[in-house]
Amino acid sequence: MTTNSISFPGQPAPATWLSDFDKYLIGEGTHERAYEKLGAHLVSFEGKAGIVFAVWAPNAREVSIIGDFNDWDGKCHPMHSSDSGIWSLFIPGLKEYTVYKYRLITQQGEQFDKSDPYGFAMELRPATGSVAVNLDSYQWGDGQWLNERAQRQSLDSPISIYEVHLASWQRQPDEKYGSRYLTYRELAETLIPYVLKMGYTHIELLPIAEHPFDGSWGYQVLGFFAPTSRFGTPQDFMYFVDQCHQHNIGVIVDWVPAHFPKDGAGLNYFDGTHLYAHEDPRQGEHQDWGTMIFNYGRNEVRSFLISNALFWIDKYHIDGLRVDAVASMLYLDYSRKEGEWLPNEHGGRENLAAISFLRKTNEVVHGLFPGVLTIAEESTSWPMVSRPTWSGGLGFSLKWNMGWMHDTLSYMCHDSIHRRFHHNEITFGMLYAFHENFILPISHDEVVHGKGSLVNKMPGDDWQKFANLRAYLGFMWSYPGKKLLFMGCDFGQWQEWNHDKGLEWQALEAENHQGVQRFVQDLNQVYKNEPTLHENDYDWTGFSWINANDSDNSVFSFIRRAKNTGDQLVVVCNLTPVVREKYRIGTPQGGEWRELINSDLAIYWGSGISSGVTASQSEPSHGCEHTLELTLPPLSVLILKPA
Template identity: 60%
Template structure:
């Protein structure tokens, strides 16, 4: 074994300081040549190891033949160059701790490819790839702007489509690329969001129990295959968001846990370092090297894979020391509070670093509490995320729509309350995978009434969602009213699209997406209070609400009217701020969506009759369990 190193003194300084965010270029395994001898440089952080060696197929897993050398700069990094090994080499680190007679075979925390589970070794891998997405990358800052539409299609790659003729196998990254891009483009979604594709040993965790923070799961192909998927989506004008999980990691022995015989990556105190809900370990956010590891992982996906956004999972579990803990099971911070000060500092550092180095991407928080200013800049006291999931809106809206319409008039506040806080954060309105698992059933299954009413209610739900301020997110299958609860071992129920109700729902979501994208009033001021104005939310007896959305241009006005009962309303009067013609852009009750066909023949002329504090009003036909979307066009038709 020859001696060489990729680390400079400056690298080591940044590593110790906690500000080296491209460690994937230094730690792990890297193909290189030393004095014209080709081989692989290995480097791993294990400060409490007495001995570290590289084992693998190349040396018959001999723990003695290829030891690494510990650097003499107190970095805790072991390194070495092994001649004659190359791309695809299978390996692990054999670590003997200086404590408790502990020894273990570990995967490489910085491995860029892993064996396909249930195998657990790492692979040396060259990430060389010729990208074809220059046009996308050069204009991404415009597409990813918060003023632009975000209609996100959340998917789990292993169950979007399968091949039943071949043992129900997954599609590979390359196989799914064209199917997914064509479908997403046709449906009008702007982005896909992938449930975690980072390598994970337990498939049933959907990727949220991550071991390989620098590797796409090999279940669906090689790293280059995943690059092809991202590349092709970009070429078709579709952004790619990854679910990223810095909140916890699993207990698997080959992973990060107890890495060198000590609590290296996880917090040593079980009150801070172990999740009671997920039976997994929590990162020690106060440790510089751990901060390096996590932010380097974020940078890695943005750098090597051209990812356009990171949705950070379970942020609430990071922010609170007492998250899912009873009294006595958590330790207050130094001020006596329940805030996790180290995690808060990490989150701010993460967002600050990402937006500084990759200003055209977005970070998104899944944060389920009322923590203030999650999506506000750090310099004004925020956490620095670009956007936040609006979990309160999702829960209230589903609770309301799940009620029999006869009782909805008593709960209208569940709909109207969201506007009270709609502009406190940069919100995404999510109907995610979490709403269709663990016995919750499908979205369609939550809707009350007979068959026709259930589909009408779901169309109404989506129409109200697309009219409401905030970016949009739907989980796969919701767009065509999947009947069954989602299951990760099965394909979506694509066969139901032979039935008219499902065809109508898919067409409705497609048309909503295209309308949302084409109408600035529905997206360009999503996060500004000037974009929204109630027309009427006092007609609780009839369970009807109406409001307008406004673009930056004075005359750019959209009217949304929702009837949450199965009773049609003829000659229903709605006050409007402008006279002349209001075009009916979409009607959820139209025949093409399998509705009853009630509507307004393309639009209504405003009359100079005051209503709802406006100088003009419309007399409209309001269909049962329907949503109407009008646009002020002026003139006389």
């Protein structure tokens, strides 16, 4: 035993710390707060302050705790095992910020040094040690937000999400490295004012849990319970979330229960067995991603993941979990050829254990934290993703509308002269628009890997590219469904997203980029101020076509209706660079109509064509009793309101 370890003699953890009932619930897969018992916790027993450690490693022959306090010597602090497969030890004298790992000896004599699966903090990459921290020391000031959260995040509320990758939103000049990340506290002082200026209601963060590989963008998680140390401490991240809430901004995080990386310090082959995954590669490995698939049928793994979902809501006051890669969880043959997967017990391709896990997670989250959103990134036609579990659904609050995104982006990428032949790519989405509670996502995946930036997808010269972009965003904001837009798209960044660089903020020196940014600001304000555009997103009564069939002119017109007041707005999209004078559409009521939004205004770098206030005529048209005769600007969206 080293000199250091003599100062910190270990002793068995009291039975009261990890009770038989805790062990039973973990083994049953129903312990909803396993993070309160497993991992490293700063405690006092019989007047002695220290750290109690607990880790699940049922197939290990020996487990010990290593760190600077014992010169990383695995012989100094052996842990005590139980019949539940959980090893534990209390070490008096250890203090907050102690760095540690578990050393595991397998039944075959192999040795692994592992990070704590339940560790609350980690060292800065490339180091992979876990760090003992106290998560209860921060004094929150967001009580009012939490009390109002269920109302603010209801399905009839405006939800406009700014998707952000914190490492590349903005960089700070640095003498040593050229540029560095902003810290959580610096982001609170810069990102929050930007979101407020732009009028978004929520920030969605690409995975914030600790990950060693920058190029994974956070989607290959090593520390599921540890906010990444790239930007500061857990308390710093709490401060960021707290400040968001105090400024009435919700925080959604990407949650990744679909897979985990093969990193040596992580969950893979944890105790000498495939403890968290399946041993059979036909079940246990994502070949496309080089990652491992969780064994959702193993109870202790379910406790780990369900506890992890609740952990971010409980300890960090997170308002929503966007669940990544749900399709890969639902299908046993996801991205696999014949013979590379195993059918379920009924011979089907559905992953029954994953379905059960997702339903249980949603039930627990919604039961314990009413008003918190769960959002599925699910790219197939799996039915009832956002319907309650009691009716046969998966229980998510919302689902990303990937079909709408693919179809409408495909349409916008066509040269305007050819759009008449692709008219259905805009109208098709209405066939299923109310089957789910949809979010319309223009996410990071659409502006990376050679796909180009959003503005560069648009056809035509620079003027037409920016006019197309504004028209597309105007169509998106007026279409049923909540909104999500990736950073940089809201000012027309030219280059596609690069996770190693900050956004092209210098582009805002040009009027065309300023115009897009101001347009998104105005869209968000109108969207929030007009119940017609947000409170009836998920019912046919909130939408009807005026004319969905004018493919020759590539013009679409429709009505949006409020749920309770009967208020109505008219939306007209002219998706060609042609000014259309005396264009007639039916209107649901008579009187004068004024432009609430016109994407072609000069302040947005448009051509400045406007109908202003227009009086309707008492002539039937498009099934309506009244008619408006408009001048449609080129490549534009108009949102009209009774004057």
